[in-house]
Amino acid sequence: MEKHEILKNIKKEALENHVPILQDISLDFILLILKLAKPNKILEIGTAVGYSAIQFSKYLDGENPKIKTIEKNETMYNKAVENIKAMELENKIEVIHDDAINYLKALDESDTYDVIFIDAAKGQYLVFLEEATRLVKNKGIIIADNVYFKGRVLSDYNEHKYRTATNRLREYIKIVKEDKRYDTTIFDIGDGVSVSFVNK
Numbered sequence: 001m002e003k004h005e006i007l008k009n010i011k012k013e014a015l016e017n018h019v020p021i022l023q024d025i026s027l028d029f030i031l032l033i034l035k036l037a038k039p040n041k042i043l044e045i046g047t048a049v050g051y052s053a054i055q056f057s058k059y060l061d062g063e064n065p066k067i068k069t070i071e072k073n074e075t076m077y078n079k080a081v082e083n084i085k086a087m088e089l090e091n092k093i094e095v096i097h098d099d100a101i102n103y104l105k106a107l108d109e110s111d112t113y114d115v116i117f118i119d120a121a122k123g124q125y126l127v128f129l130e131e132a133t134r135l136v137k138n139k140g141i142i143i144a145d146n147v148y149f150k151g152r153v154l155s156d157y158n159e160h161k162y163r164t165a166t167n168r169l170r171e172y173i174k175i176v177k178e179d180k181r182y183d184t185t186i187f188d189i190g191d192g193v194s195v196s197f198v199n200k
């Protein structure tokens, strides 16, 4: 099977299984950023089945380019490894099976990234941001998906079970908007995409 056929199947299977992969519009937008930024090292928090990492790998640039992507769910992790192998991208994409907070806290600052993409548990975005800020290169970019959390972040009323995550996403937006280290634009596309240029 040709690579684009394999990728089409990965997407189809993910959608059939309700895996929350990047929406087309958000993906196109992030790919445009990658085309311009030409990253050599990308860090992704939340692999799922590897769909976004596979898409991002097309726009890696420079010598020994790599994506490191972290997934805590074992079933997802296994599927991601299988998909990346099918796409013959094992040399470019490394999947880590761990809780991202656990894993990132253990990384030291010699391991830095041009672009960091946050797309995992909404209640943990603040911790992810803290670690991403530590691990992003100066002038690097932190992108976060789902910052509007299906409209909940912009709405006054929210079900109890979503309240904590919603408030943390509001806090995320407030920090990247107000803290001088970030130059941020939130784009009202897909489920809300936040793009922060980081000045350390």
Ligand code: SAH
Binding pocket: 020, 021, 022, 045, 046, 047, 048, 049, 050, 051, 052, 053, 070, 071, 072, 073, 076, 098, 099, 100, 101, 119, 120, 121, 124
């Ligand atoms: N980026 C993917 C979609 C990721 S969905 C794509 O667009 O193709 C979010 C994933 O994050 C889920 O698979 C979930 O298991 C994982 N996740 C949630 N919290 C996590 C954590 N703390 N550490 C690692 N993975 C986490």
Ligand code: MG
Binding pocket: 020, 021, 022, 119, 145, 146
């Ligand atoms: Mg997402």
